[in-house]
Amino acid sequence: MTATTVATAQHPSLQLACGEVWFTVCELSLLTPGRGVAALLPDGRQVALFADRARQVYAIDNRDPFTGAYVLSRGLVGSDGGRPFVASPLLKQRFDLATGVCLDDDEVSVQVFAVRTV
Amino acid sequence: MPVSTLPTDRTSALPTIVVVGHGMVGQRFLEALADRGLTATAGTARVVVLCEEPRAAYDRVQLTSYFAGRSPDDLSLVEPGFMQRHGFELHLGDPAESLDREARTVTARSGETYAYDTLVLATGSYPFVPPVPGKDAEGCFVYRTIEDLLAIEEYARTARTGAVVGGGLLGLEAAGALKGLGLDTHVVEFAPRLMPVQVDDGGGAALLRTIESMGLTVHTGVGTQEVTTGEDGAVNGMSLSDGSSLATDLVVFSAGVRPRDQLARDCGLAVGPRGGVIVDEECRTSDPSVFAIGECALASDGRVYGLVAPGYEMAQTAAEVIAGKDAAFTGADLSTKLKLLGVDVASFGDAHGTAEGCLDVVYADSRSGVYKKLVIGQDGTLLGGVLVGDAEQYGTLRPMTGTVLPVAPEQLVLPAGAGGPVALGPSTLPDEAVICSCHNVTKGAICAHTTLPEVKKCTKAGTGCGSCVKVIGQLLPQSTDKGVCGCFPYSRSELYEIVRTLGVTSYAQLLDSHGREAARGGDGCEICKPAVGSIIASLAPTLGASGYVLDGEQAALQDTNDHFLANLQRNGSYSIVPRIPGGEITPEKLIVIGEVARDFGLYTKITGGQRIDMFGARVDQLPLIWTRLVDAGFESGHAYGKSLRTVKSCVGQTWCRYGVQDSVKMAIDLELRYRGLRSPHKLKSAVSGCARECAEARGKDFGIIATASGWNLYVGGNGGATPRHADLLAQDLSDAELVRLIDRFLMFYIRTADRLERTSTWLDRIEGGLDHVRDVVVHDSLGLCDELERLMADHVAGYRDEWAETLNDPDRLRRFVTFVNAPDAPDPSVRFVPERDQVRPDLEILAGPVLAVRTLEGSVSR
Ligand code: SRM
Ligand SMILES: Cc1cc2nc3c(=O)[nH]c(=O)nc-3n(C[C@H](O)[C@H](O)[C@H](O)COP(=O)(O)OP(=O)(O)OC[C@H]3O[C@@H](n4cnc5c(N)ncnc54)[C@H](O)[C@@H]3O)c2cc1C
Ligand code: SF4
Ligand code: FES
Numbered sequence: 005m006t007a008t009t010v011a012t013a014q015h016p017s018l019q020l021a022c023g024e025v026w027f028t029v030c031e032l033s034l035l036t037p038g039r040g041v042a043a044l045l046p047d048g049r050q051v052a053l054f055a056d057r058a059r060q061v062y063a064i065d066n067r068d069p070f071t072g073a074y075v076l077s078r079g080l081v082g083s084d085g086g087r088p089f090v091a092s093p094l095l096k097q098r099f100d101l102a103t104g105v106c107l108d109d110d111e112v113s114v115q116v117f118a119v120r121t122v
Numbered sequence: 123m124p125v126s127t128l129p130t131d132r133t134s135a136l137p138t139i140v141v142v143g144h145g146m147v148g149q150r151f152l153e154a155l156a157d158r159g160l161t162a163t164a165g166t167a168r169v170v171v172l173c174e175e176p177r178a179a180y181d182r183v184q185l186t187s188y189f190a191g192r193s194p195d196d197l198s199l200v201e202p203g204f205m206q207r208h209g210f211e212l213h214l215g216d217p218a219e220s221l222d223r224e225a226r227t228v229t230a231r232s233g234e235t236y237a238y239d240t241l242v243l244a245t246g247s248y249p250f251v252p253p254v255p256g257k258d259a260e261g262c263f264v265y266r267t268i269e270d271l272l273a274i275e276e277y278a279r280t281a282r283t284g285a286v287v288g289g290g291l292l293g294l295e296a297a298g299a300l301k302g303l304g305l306d307t308h309v310v311e312f313a314p315r316l317m318p319v320q321v322d323d324g325g326g327a328a329l330l331r332t333i334e335s336m337g338l339t340v341h342t343g344v345g346t347q348e349v350t351t352g353e354d355g356a357v358n359g360m361s362l363s364d365g366s367s368l369a370t371d372l373v374v375f376s377a378g379v380r381p382r383d384q385l386a387r388d389c390g391l392a393v394g395p396r397g398g399v400i401v402d403e404e405c406r407t408s409d410p411s412v413f414a415i416g417e418c419a420l421a422s423d424g425r426v427y428g429l430v431a432p433g434y435e436m437a438q439t440a441a442e443v444i445a446g447k448d449a450a451f452t453g454a455d456l457s458t459k460l461k462l463l464g465v466d467v468a469s470f471g472d473a474h475g476t477a478e479g480c481l482d483v484v485y486a487d488s489r490s491g492v493y494k495k496l497v498i499g500q501d502g503t504l505l506g507g508v509l510v511g512d513a514e515q516y517g518t519l520r521p522m523t524g525t526v527l528p529v530a531p532e533q534l535v536l537p538a539g540a541g542g543p544v545a546l547g548p549s550t551l552p553d554e555a556v557i558c559s560c561h562n563v564t565k566g567a568i569c570a571h572t573t574l575p576e577v578k579k580c581t582k583a584g585t586g587c588g589s590c591v592k593v594i595g596q597l598l599p600q601s602t603d604k605g606v607c608g609c610f611p612y613s614r615s616e617l618y619e620i621v622r623t624l625g626v627t628s629y630a631q632l633l634d635s636h637g638r639e640a641a642r643g644g645d646g647c648e649i650c651k652p653a654v655g656s657i658i659a660s661l662a663p664t665l666g667a668s669g670y671v672l673d674g675e676q677a678a679l680q681d682t683n684d685h686f687l688a689n690l691q692r693n694g695s696y697s698i699v700p701r702i703p704g705g706e707i708t709p710e711k712l713i714v715i716g717e718v719a720r721d722f723g724l725y726t727k728i729t730g731g732q733r734i735d736m737f738g739a740r741v742d743q744l745p746l747i748w749t750r751l752v753d754a755g756f757e758s759g760h761a762y763g764k765s766l767r768t769v770k771s772c773v774g775q776t777w778c779r780y781g782v783q784d785s786v787k788m789a790i791d792l793e794l795r796y797r798g799l800r801s802p803h804k805l806k807s808a809v810s811g812c813a814r815e816c817a818e819a820r821g822k823d824f825g826i827i828a829t830a831s832g833w834n835l836y837v838g839g840n841g842g843a844t845p846r847h848a849d850l851l852a853q854d855l856s857d858a859e860l861v862r863l864i865d866r867f868l869m870f871y872i873r874t875a876d877r878l879e880r881t882s883t884w885l886d887r888i889e890g891g892l893d894h895v896r897d898v899v900v901h902d903s904l905g906l907c908d909e910l911e912r913l914m915a916d917h918v919a920g921y922r923d924e925w926a927e928t929l930n931d932p933d934r935l936r937r938f939v940t941f942v943n944a945p946d947a948p949d950p951s952v953r954f955v956p957e958r959d960q961v962r963p964d965l966e967i968l969a970g971p972v973l974a975v976r977t978l979e980g981s982v983s984r
Contacts (some may be wrong), residue, residue, distance in 0.1 A: 030942045037236040038645060038678030039685070041942035048950070053942070057630065057645050067951075072968030074951040078682040082647035084608065085640065093650035093682035093690055117599070 015098070020051060020063055021118035029053065033119055035061065039091065040077035042066050051117055052077035054101060056088045062101035063117035068092045069106075136168040140228050140238040141456065142218040143383065144171050147416030148244035149179035149199045149714045152210055154441030159962030162209030169210045170236050172228070178205075182588070183430055185271065191845070194268050200594070204421040221389040221648035223409055224645075230450035240444055242406070243386060243414040244437075247379035247428070256349030261357030263375045265296040274374065276301040285309075287346050287358060289316040291460060293376035297338055298463040300374065308368055309340045310346055310360070312377075320458060320469040321493075324486055325510040328493035332465050332511060335491075337918035338752050340439040341368070345845040349373055377404045381418045395422040403450035405440040406951040409741055423453035431560050431588070455523075457559060459516045459589040465491070466513035471495050471506025480505055485535035502526045502646060515902060517593035518548050521565070548593045552773035557593055560586025568597050602703065606877050609633060609641040614653055614802060614877040621657050622873075627667040628656050629679055647926045648681075655679030656764055660799035660872050663920030664913055670765075670927055671800075672934055683762035686938070687924055693963035695952045696744060697737040698724070699761035700751050701797060702930055704771040704789035705732030705807075714754040722747055725960045731768040731806070733759060738961055741954050742945070748925045760798060764878075766805045769793035774811030774828070783828035788857070789817075792826075796862065796868065798921050802875040802884075805868070806841075809833075820848045824864055829853070833860045837867055838892070840882035849885070849892050852900055866899040866907050867913035905910035 019026040022045055029043045034087065035055040043051045046099040050066035054077075063115045071094050079090040081101070098107040099114055106112040139155070141148055144758040148171065160167045173179075182195040188197065205212050229235045249264035251257050261281070263274050278284065284300035286293045290312025300307045314328025316333070330340055345363040359369045380396040391399040392408035398420030405413045416433035420426050427433060434452035439585030442449035457470035465487045475497040475751070484495045492511035496519070499505050503526050510515055515534060527534070528550055548557070553566035563583035569576045577594055578584050583963040584591045605611040610633075612620065616633070626632045632654060634642045650678055655676055662669040671680055674689075685690050688696035698714070715734055718728045722743055724736040739747055760766060769792045772778065774785030776848070789809040798803070809826040818841075820826025824847045825836040832854040852863055875884040885892060897903040899910070928934050940949040951968060956963035 034936075034942055036678050037677075038651070042940060043943045044941040044947060050941075050951075057643075071692060072965070074949065074968075075682075075690065075691060075694045078685070078690070080648040080651055080679075080681065081642075081645050082609075082651070083645035084647065086644065090644060094692065096648065 016121045018053060018061060019120050019122055020045070020053075023047065026120070026122075028122075032059070034062070038081045040079065040081070042074070042077035050074050050077075052090070053119065054081050054088075054090060056081055056083065056101075061089070061119050061121060062088060063119040064090070064099060064104050065103060065114040065117075067114070068094055068097075069112050069114060070095055070097055130732050133916045134668075136162065136166065136169065137235060137239040137244065138168045139240045140236050141169065141171045141242045142228065143244035143246055143382075143416070143418070144175070144179045144212065145184055145244060145246045145416065146171035146179060146199065146430050147246070147437050148173075148242075151242060151244060151415060151441055152204075152208075152433045152584060154438050155444075156208045158441055158445040159237075160441070160445055162211075163207065165819070169208070170211045170228050170238075170607075171210060172216055172218045172236075173212060173214050175269070176215045177268065178214065180268065182266070185265075186295050186299050188234060188268065188271050189275075190303050197268070200309070203860055210746040218385060218983045221385055222829070223389050223391075223412070226411065235645055241412045242440060243412065243418055243443075244416045245382040247426075249375060249379045251375045252346065252377050252380045254346055254348055256351055256357070259357050260355055261351075261371060262349060262375065264375050266379075271299075272742070272771045274299070275303065275426050277372055278305055278789060281305055283308070283370045284372040284374065285368060285370040285377055286374045287360075288376035288378065289342065290376065290378065291317060291458070291462070292321060292379075293374075294462045296374045296376050297333075300372070301336070301338060301463070304338075305372065307334075307337075308341065308370065310344060310362065310368070312343070312345045314343045316340065316342065316465065320854040321467065321474065321508050321510060323497065324495065325469075325482060325493045327408055327465070327487065328491050328510045328925045329462075329465060329467065330488065331461060331488055332491035336463060338463075354610050357591035372545060379417065379428055383418055386412075386418075386700075387416065390865050391600070394424075398426040401436075403435050403439075403452055404443045405451055406443070413444070415440050421451060425453065427454060427456075429454075429456065429458065431562070432786065433836045434560070435562060444763075449657070455559075457511055457520050457523075459520075464513060466509065466516075467826065468509040468513035468516040468772075470520040471504070471508070473506045473508050475505070477505055479721035480743050483531040483535055496535060497644065498527075498531050504531070511841060511957075517590060518551065520559070521548075521557060522894045525552070526895045543560070548596050558583035558586065558590040560590075565597060567902060568594055574598065596678060602824060605638070606653055609644070609650045610635050611638050612636065613880075614657070615874045617654060618657050618661075621654070621660055621665070625665050625794070627658060628675055629658070629667075630675065649877070651679040652681045652684070652764075653685075653786070656800045656802070660917070663916035669922060670921040672928065685747075685753055686741060687928060688739065688763060689762045691737060691966060692740055692965065693952055693965060695738045695740055695963065697735050697750075698739055698744070698747060699729065699733060699735050699760070700756035701759040701793070702733040703793040703797075704769055704786050706771070706786055706790060711754060711756070714750070714756070718747055723954070723961060725962065726973065731761075732770045733768060735761070738904075738952075738954060738963070740940065740949055742939050742948060743825065745929060747934050749929055752923070752926050752929060758798075758925045760924075763798075763800060764802065764804055765798060766793070766796040767805060767809070769796075770808035772810050772816035772820075774809075778816075778877070779812055781828070782830050783811055783833065785811035785817065785826075785828055787807040787828060788828075788833070788860075791860070792864065795918055796864075798924070799868065799872075799917055801868070801872050803878050803880045805881070821845065822848060824848070824867060826860065832856050834861060835863055835867075837895070840880050844882070846882040851892070853895060862911065863899060866910040867895070869910035869913045870895065870899055870906070 015031050018029045037055045037057050040052050040116040051063050052066040053063045055061050066076050068076050078093045081090050089098045091098045104114040104116040124536045145551050162168050173574030173887050179199045193252045216232045218228045219231050220229045227235050227237050249266050252612050265763045284305035285308040286297045289309045297307050297309045316329050346360050348361045350359045375632040383393045386399040399407050399414035401414050401419045403422045405415050407414050417437035424631045436451050439449040439451040460470035479500040481498050486493045494509050496507040504522050549567050555565045557565050561582040563581045567581050584594050720738045727735050729735045769789040770790030771786045806822045807824050809821040809829050810817040810819045810821045819827050820836050820839050821841045822839045825839050827834045833852050835851045836848035837851045939945040941947050953964040955964045
């Protein structure tokens with residue numbers, strides 16, 4: 005473990021909870037604050053990862069439930085009353101990054117993934 | 123043919139209402155019946171409608187807009203499904219030919235006979251054609267129905283000159299239409315002034331000057347004695363009462379209308395000495411089971427109303443009475459506001475000052491064609507008025523008729539700078555003031571709502587002639603918050619000024635220093651981020667910021683399209699539009715596009731902007747595709763940006779036999795000059811080589827039309843959802859003058875427009891409109907022109923192709939992958955299926971097991 009911790013100090017990595025294990029995605033530095041990237045999980049699922057201005061990281065399902073397209077990672081990040089959200093790049097519905105709930109339609113939400121930096 | 127019929131056993135037992143005439147008032151009457159539940163589907167009445175014209179009721183008031191591109195269908199007044207929903211039996215092209223009041227039957231031309239319990243005549247009027255020799259010759263027309271317009275349009279194709287007999291409201295409208303059809307147009311009016319009914323001598327004079335300055339020839343005080351014809355029997359001229367003659371290929375009679383009361387006369391109903399079916403306050407004729415409404419009726423106040431609003435009131439009244447309630451139509455006022463040939467003309471109340479002891483307050487400026495008169499009673503009440511050339515105040519003054527004005531009347535007619543005009547806001551109106559005279563809606567009724575769509579839906583106000591819409595807008599609650607979004611309390615143009623003067627180049631810094639308290643320190647939102655990104659981009663060279671939109675923090679501000687320099691499609695793939703300046707392209711370049719599209723399996727389509735779009739590229743393919751395109755000399759077409767799109771061109775002087783300037787070269791020069799310029803909304807342009815306008819320049823934000831001596835510059839045009847023709851900003855410009863003026867215009871727009879405000883809406887919104895913009899950019903009234911030109915020079919000097927730049931930057935290229943952790947894996951959800959020898963997105967794989975894919979319509983646009 006010590007070895008990883010040393011590496012962390014210089015190049016922190018992002019890990020996603022994937023079932024029982026933590027799955028390493030990429031270096032944190034690949035995330036531009038305010039934007040997202042998509043990651044492919046071993047089981048074929050797609051996850052959208054975002055960093056906000058404070059470099060806090062969030063992960064939600066990449067699939068836009070309104071259109072079915074796998075594009076949420078390409079939306080713009082914003083905050084509303086301190087809560088971070090992403091606006092879908094297609095039809096602009098907003099999703100709370102912490103809970104996955106759609107802010108423009110109570111009946112819709114997307115899955116949220118646990119994420120950590122190591 | 124009946125549009126809908128119910129089984130006879132259900133309808134035959136019901137009382138039958140037969141309506142003769144399905145014009146504007148007839149249709150309104152049907153709506154009034156439906157509102158009162160008098161329909162077959164409600165099981166209360168059988169309603170049969172006989173319609174002479176080949177089409178159901180349409181908006182006759184807006185007839186002339188056909189020439190501005192509204193199709194007959196657009197003009198329809200009947201909501202789809204209306205007849206079926208209520209079980210109304212509409213018979214098109216089948217007029218009533220005779221009435222038998224004894225037997226209570228109507229016989230139609232088809233031979234069908236309908237028994238009625240109640241008969242409603244809504245036959246309107248016919249255009250009066252003076253009995254002059256030659257009036258029926260080929261080339262003579264009237265102006266009343268869509269069919270009339272179609273015939274005029276067809277005949278005008280081979281004509282050069284047209285004459286309108288009659289200089290009243292309709293005559294001038296017809297004259298405008300002839301002019302629009304490219305004819306050399308004359309108006310012959312018997313009275314000594316134009317629009318004798320609506321305006322007085324002073325108003326007529328102001329109108330005359332303006333109309334003549336538009337190139338129409340007006341002959342007042344002369345009558346038409348004969349229409350002369352050539353050997354082929356077609357019109358070739360007119361001889362006039364002053365002994366002169368006028369050569370013309372086409373004549374439109376617009377010498378007034380007469381009520382269509384023949385049916386009524388034939389069966390012995392009482393008619394007025396000068397025509398019109400006599401009705402009482404309930405709109406009942408001399409036969410209690412027969413009603414007459416609209417232009418065919420002679421109302422109980424002794425008038426035949428040639429306007430639609432009184433007709434609508436009669437329709438309501440008759441329906442109410444037939445439903446067994448009390449209602450009365452006792453008369454209406456003749457106020458009108460029109461835009462004739464682009465000139466505002468309004469008259470209201472006692473416009474001619476007939477009341478005893480009344481006084482006129484008049485302001486006339488013949489230079490600018492403005493004439494305003496208010497008629498004031500002895501006790502200071504406003505009795506009426508005439509406004510020509512500037513009828514802005516109509517909306518507030520008309521409802522004040524009958525009240526004492528809250529300010530001195532002269533303050534209301536004087537122009538700004540001379541002590542007036544005082545803004546008399548509609549807030550000063552009493553609740554019972556009628557704001558929409560077409561639908562008789564009061565201020566009180568309007569103020570019960572909060573948005574314009576709601577007002578239109580619930581009260582119908584604003585859905586007639588539309589002249590009240592502006593006042594309605596002023597009555598509705600105004601949002602006092604001009605902020606672009608929840609993050610900033612400033613409008614886009616204010617943010618522009620802040621960024622420019624303080625030299626702010628960072629969004630975060632701007633949010634923390636100028637954002638709303640609660641938003642500071644946060645992440646902003648998807649509305650202000652791209653807006654600020656665009657402001658920084660358009661000022662970049664001047665601020666010393668990077669002109670490259672994907673640099674540093676700027677990258678995080680861009681919408682996805684700008685971020686990937688391509689347009690996102692519904693399945694997550696992207697489209698690619700290389701710039702093809704002016705639409706001109708070499709065969710070699712065309713071949714490259716073809717090869718790239720073929721090699722990457724892209725769907726290709728010629729766009730509406732004279733270039734080629736390739737669809738269906740995955741994110742990871744974008745750099746590969748662009749490497750090939752950039753190598754072949756292409757650059758970004760900015761189809762993704764709120765920036766210059768295309769400058770379309772026609773082939774112009776080089777090839778076209780009519781061309782008078784090299785429109786292609788000018789289009790290419792302009793497109794290259796303004797490419798990449800970030801703006802509040804997209805910018806489109808076009809250059810036509812002559813007045814035939816094949817490039818459709820007047821539908822563009824800035825459009826250029828060649829003249830024999832240079833270029834005419836038009837601004838504020840728009841296609842899209844709310845089309846608007848561009849207005850002439852300046853004429854006969856040299857190449858250099860043209861470019862300089864466009865530089866200034868664009869930079870002034872970028873500086874002052876709201877977010878996502880096209881030049882068309884901007885021009886209509888900003889105070890002073892086109893005149894103000896002309897003052898600023900042509901006459902330099904604000905002393906800004908040097909700076910505007912400098913800003914544009916900075917832009918031109920700082921321009922670099924975004925794609926070339928991206929391809930040269932390995933760091934940026936890393937972003938063009940589908941998966942951050944598997945850069946080589948293609949996106950499995952981007953798949954295609956074949957269609958018409960190309961591909962289209964496979965949406966089924968996106969739908970997944972549960973979700974039916976929603977269409978992109980009704981998108982939340984923010
Ligand atoms: C590709 C094209 C249709 C085509 O197959 O021909 C097109 C496609 C789109 N148009 Fe358009 N418009 C295209 C020509 C036009 C034209 C015709 C023209 O430019 O002469 C118009 C009317 C002229 C005008 O704009 O005044 C037009 C009026 C619009 C509007 C309405 C704008 C308005 O002011 O009302 C929108 C919506 C908007 O911008 O908010 C729009 C928006 C769009 C968007 C961007 C919608 C979207 O957000 O996805 C489409 C993106 C296409 C893509 O992904 O590549 N498009 N669009 C045309 C591209 C032209 C080009 O070469 O760049
Ligand atoms: C170009 C133009 C511009 C106008 N601008 C304005 C304006 O700005 N403001 C304004 O208030 N008014 C305006 N008007 C007047 C307005 O259009 C009329 O007041 C309105 O249409 C009257 O409605 P109506 O139903 O009484 O008559 P119409 O709309 O004329 O309808 C009567 C219908 O009855 C049909 N008909 C006649 N006889 C029979 C029969 N025997 N059997 C069956 N059907 C029959 C006719 O074919 C016609 O379709 C304008 C008119 C024109 C032509
Ligand atoms: S606008 Fe004039 S010059 Fe251009 S193609 Fe049309 S007719 Fe020819
Ligand atoms: S006054 Fe004509 S629509 Fe309101």
